[in-house]
Amino acid sequence: MIEHLEIGRSGYFYQRKRRLSNDAIDRLFRALRAQVRQPSQNLFRVDRVALGEARYSVICFSYERDVSFLAADAEAVERVFGYVLIIERGPHVAVFKSGLDIPSAFKTVFLGKIANDRIESAIARHDAVFEKLRLRNMSISPLALRSKTLEARDLENAVATSSASRFIPQGYSVRRADGVYSATPTTGRISVRADRAGVEAAVVWATEISELLEVEGGAVAGFIRNFARPIELTALPAQVCPTFVGIDTMGLADALFTVDDGIRLIREGENGVEALSQADSEALLAALEPSFPIVTRRHVHEVRSDDGITPIATLRIGTTRIALRALDLPVIAGISVERRALPLGEDANTVSLARYIDRENLFTVLFSDLALAYIDGALFRDEALAGGGAALLAHLQVDQSLEQTTSEKGTFAPGQIAFTQDSVFRSVVDTIANSEDVLLCDDLGDEWADFIGISTGTSPTMISFYHAKHGNPSLSASAFHDSVGQAIKNLGRMSLPTDMLPAKLAGWNDRYRNSGIQTEIARMIRGGTPQEIAGKLDAVRFAPDVLQRVFIVTSSLSRAQVQDVLAAAAQGTTPSPHFVQLYWLLMSYFSACVEMGVRGYVVCRP
Template identity: 25%
Template sequence: MTASQLLDNIILHENAYFYIKETSGFLSKRIIKETFSEAATDKHGRSLLEIVKEKKTLSNGIEIFYSILVFKYIKKPSFTEELIINWEEVKLAYMCIVDFEEHLVVTRRNISKISDFLKTFEVLDYNVITSIYSQDNTSFEKLSMDNMNISDRAIRQKSLESPDLKENVSSFGLQGYILNTVRVSNDEEKIALSVNSSRINQLGPKNTFNAFLNWCNKTVEKIKNYVPKTNFLSSFATSIDYSKHKDDLTPTSILIILSKIYKEFEENKIKRCFFRIKKRNEILEREINLIPILKQFEYLLEIEDIEDVYKIKNNVVNDLSLFLNNKSITLRSKKLSKLFIEYETDLCYPILSVINWTRSYIITFDNPEFIYCNRKLFKDSRLLGNLDSVLKIFKEDPELENVTSEKGKFQVNLTNFETNSVFGFVENTFKANYEYFICDDLSKEWADHIGLNEDSIAFYHSKYKNSNFSASDFQDIIGQALKNLGNLSPSDDQWEIKERLWSNLYKNDFVETQISRIRTGQSSNQTISYFKTIKGYPNIKKQVHIVINFISKSALEDRLHKLKNGESFQERNEVIQILWFISSLISSCFEANTEVYIHCKP
């Protein structure tokens, strides 16, 4: 077959990535050949089809250039350790570049080595890709979104599906989520959009190559004729121009999102992990278990500005830092650049490259209105604009100024927690409000105390510290509350372990006291029976109470107003992190239909 005959035999889905060029003009043959050469480094034999920069006049008179590459490659099966003769998997890969003067369209399959080429183009602006298929009668059928919440205990991703989500999803709270993918319906036309990667997929049968080119042209015309409009998707977080604000940004903390790597482990896509070490003139590889290393990075990490180097504080490597590029923020580390992930596809990448490519981190700054996520900068003025609302969850109690420990000292004849402990304060202050009050501290606890009555299920989380405005201490107690939100409505398989625990006396520091776990109420059986009953009440209130001694409401209010007014003060970075944690707590509790209160010093 001739190249023309082969091209006539190709059928493609109307599915491609759309980019914008920084400067108008068509790509040179040299750039396309270099890209094809990079994409086909593993090809077996000669290319099956290679057309470079072929001119084409479309039906509306627009002139474009297209280039296409098809090749064969050999792959080792995933279930063998080494390649066995006659056990090879023969696969085909293709890549097609459709070159408009100001835009570029790329469709590909089994191609993964062209990241350097694609970096030279801009993905479609968030507002453009979410608007070009939005009309008055558009139905939004499916959404997936990423959470900007910086708590390591927050739900990271959510997916929603309905015949039309704008009819049954409240827009309140969506500002804290970044839209990832969306499927819309316009009459008989369904389109799936990948917002972060600029992929547009018009669902339907495959079509001829010429029809694919005409679809690319129609889509580019939609992009060129974009007119800003407000629609249902406008409720989500929208990005601002990072390059315009880059010089004013000072990073203060980072949360590295590892869920994508963990998912690849679950799906058996990762073959092995290893360090690549150069010894004398020899390159050695030492396999490692990556999971324990990753666990050291699961928390919000502080960033220090040391001589204009943004060092990320952690317990694993001492050279991990952030670099503010012209268009994005990336992680750097010479030590971690030697740590590789090898996939079942035999492709091998440094772990930092994987994290940078997948945009797997959230960064906060000394200006709390800014947050960086998914390679985009977002500005949210609500954080400082709603300080009065934020402070309403704080409840002042002067008695918290007198506590001297979290649980007090333990003795075998003790029947109550010491009055000057946080536990003692909680019981003396709140126990009388409930028909059942339980000390659930230690051993896979849901909370330090649990209160039950006909109106509410309440979890009390307590913490004592000698610190003042400690973001790390605040993060610990917030994390404890967030990870147990689901236990406000326990599943049936959880009761057995609670029945055993709650029927015992309280034991701590190897001392078994006379403190009953059931602080108000009768037996553990009756307590559990009551819990099971009220959790099914349709109007039951779920509440989270955080009780701490190391924050004063008036002092926090003073610092937050200084922050809002742009004033400098000693605890600025800590207060910014605390503000983000409060915002995360409020957001997560709202989604779980749970009231939240923080009891602290006046």
Template identity: 25%
Template sequence: MQKQARNVGGQELHFSICVFKLETLPNFIDEEISIKWREQKLAYLLIVDFKDYVFITRKNISGIDKLLYEGITLIDYAILNTLFVDSGTFFEKFSLNNTSVAQDSIRGKTIEAIDLKKSFSPYGAGKYVLSSVRVSNYEEKTSIAFNTSRITKFGEKKYLDALLVWAHEVIEKIRNHIHGNSFLDVFATPIEYEAHRDTLIPISFLFNLRKFHEDVETGRLLNCELRLSGVSIRQIPLQRILAALQKVFDVETIAIGTDTAYKLKSSFADDIELALNKKSITIHSHKASNLILTFDNGKNTPLTSYFNYYNEFIINFEDLSLVYTNRKLFKDSKLISYIDNFIEAFNGRAELNSVTSEKGTFTTASTSFTINSIFNFVENRIIHDADYSILDDLGNEWADHIKLKGTTLTFIHSKYGDSQFSASSFHEVVGQALKNIGNMTPSTEQLDTKAVHWANTLNIGGTNTAITRLRRGTNLTDGIAVYKKLLLNPNLKREIILTVNFISRGQLRDRLNKLKAGTPFSEKNQVIQILWLLSSLINSCQENGIGVHIICKP
């Protein structure tokens, strides 16, 4: 692989290219059979030195990223997101990563259109980080992956000379780039982490498990072992790891002398800490580092090293406009401006001031929920005027109550909490709502299966009560028929109602106004998490044409 010189566009550049053949054991074979039972591939690596920039292209080469890109700085997002954009640009494809810490929210999505500038709603876009984009400029299509600075031009195959000319043109474009406004500014924008590092106070942490899931599904990640000195190796199921890491972890700030530590409140490993390094944030845990992941290429990696390498996590801070993910600090400058809109989703009801439980107490003779319970409030104040209403609580539930009235289908999710501004309780009820958005358009087969379950009375904690599942309407058979007919109605209106007692509309408005003004208050961390969760819920519901209402204390 010898360096060669070439003159391109009047500039002398140097490049090195290596082409070679690979022979590998097919991934569906566990052991050697014969030298003939091998796959053959051709690979190449091309590195071009433009003095202040490096152009790298490769095929069928992996596992050398750390070596290949060490000391190289990726092209700044602010340059890439306007590099191929002008007034005539068509945005054809967005790949988006969600910055929400709601564990049941959509973690990522890809959307396409002839021109997304005309069909994509910018509301709530500030919660998404743009991972990649494909644009069309006068029939020339280009895709950009922001996290890796990968630029791809669509078209016929180019050989070395033409490839070098194209690389030279792109680098000249980068060198002479003048930043301007772009439609892509509606998404969360990256800001300089180093400039804000000393003021960052983490409050919540979520592992982004998409890469982990992908490695498990493709067979790249084989297993996990717990390795302790002097103790025999123990296999830990990968599904157990996934289940333990899929929740949102609160971050506790701990003073250690003059230093500050940020520790995750986790039962998975009680020594996980965040390190706010000079260039990035990483996790450290002596206990979790004893969990060793094994990959199909024979490589072993501690669990913490795996997540640090890919930086696959999302962190929220006391500054509610900031979020950290994919080795970058992002700012959603529009979140605060939406506060007044968010409060309109809340409806204060005085009856919830006297609520003392979620369902109350029961006997086998019980036919209704205890007075002063949230479920009793729902049945007497929300579903009282329904044509049909079904209790779907417990089991594989879609909602606590399902209400059918006219052309409206309503899923009602209820949650009781002991403390005001309980972010964990709000996270639970929002998660339930997000998880069941897809069940608002069930198939006929799903409804028929549910009908069998709804024919039973409610069993609570082993007590088989006399509380029927059909709470309003003539009979269950007619109710299912109305349900099926409603789903086919072109004027169907869908809505979600959250009923909670641990939030007061007036107090929440006061705390949100204090957030806007920068005034300190004791529940700041909880209110920030509630705001992020609410933003995620409203955004997901708007994307699916669903209305959102939150009934709480006045």
């Protein structure tokens, strides 16, 4: 029956850790049968047959599983066929499969990840034209755009790469002279667009890919080099330390709720094994969202709770991967993971959630070197962030008046006609936004920003949102979370939505009220009558060349201090973990602005 097997040229490629033997293949095939329900006799099975430079092993059988769209108590089952084809060639092993999964124990012993740059040089060659690209943000901030997918006949001529360096390529499709190839470096999956064929054709193709993966220093397409570059963990400098770890809750949510061959979370209940409800799963994901600081002492990287006090895990940096060991959080205690395709409690390969997060590389690590991030089981370097952080400094503007501020909004009294001197609000009105010919106070209620500025006399015309905050001078991220969150949340409103403007205009026509005190401070600070302001808003909304800008105005940050830390980091001085978190939070903000076609800035102390 093996001569009837027809499969696509799409497989998972691994670096072989240990040489396979007849006994290892036999134990693997027995394990495949043991992990399913009511397996049939093998439709066919072949063990380690030699073909050219390779050996192949394949097994196929049917088994029972629950019908996915019927409740478990319906007692209905379906019988499906699955197969696994293992091809050994040189230092690589290729796995082709459908309906069956390789046990994690076998992967741990025999199969290792192929380095991302190896896959790049084999598939994303210098002559490749990119047609599809899936990207992942390097930031661990939940406020940042997590991922995006781009498609075009030739992406190099269709995509602006202004924010490319902050993203890593997770998967891509390229057109080459010898075919259309796809690769997902994080999983080792490689495929080529071709007709389905038999086992021997699959072995020949896997051998060709293995040969490409062995080539040292192959030229990579210039387009993909615009993005963050993969580097080996062995290249990590000794003085560089991990600073924060973040759990990939979005990736975990995808496995829980989206993919067909996903997982479920289980725990022991009063009546045996029970599955977590969606509400409980969502609450667990929310509890895993904070970034956890890392304290390094005597080469031991201890992960702390988000308060920075309680040890919760250990980070172990190896030569090929980083392991998150012994993750101990109350919210995941007693929670395990099993495959959703199997009946509840019947997965022989159930693992704890902590082990699953580590095994599937569902975490991101940031380092004292601001250009580095470990994502999806690989280390990446953002060349645009190396050498002093010029990309960050370019977005920091200074205003002298912020050195004298003592509050965000000041105090209020009946009859008051202006914001208190030495408040951040007053700095925005008097100096920072003084060039706007329309200035509106949108603070409180359903606010888009603390202030909205319109410039109709400039070329191009401009719409500006100002988010004002006060605080003591600090290089900590904590002072920025609210401001960044508010700024990113309202980026979509910078087009001044037509349906929302009538209510906004009515609110702006009132006087400012705060802390229960009605003042005489005008919300329409500049711009003329309500009718004149409405006309100017319409003029900029429909201008084809309008420039949209967003400013976080804060008295808690000094540009000089930031510049000093970045300069010291470029010379090898490790910045504090809090500064690393601040850096990535701000870069997430700037990146989100770029994605929306907005210019993002921070206005701070000199």
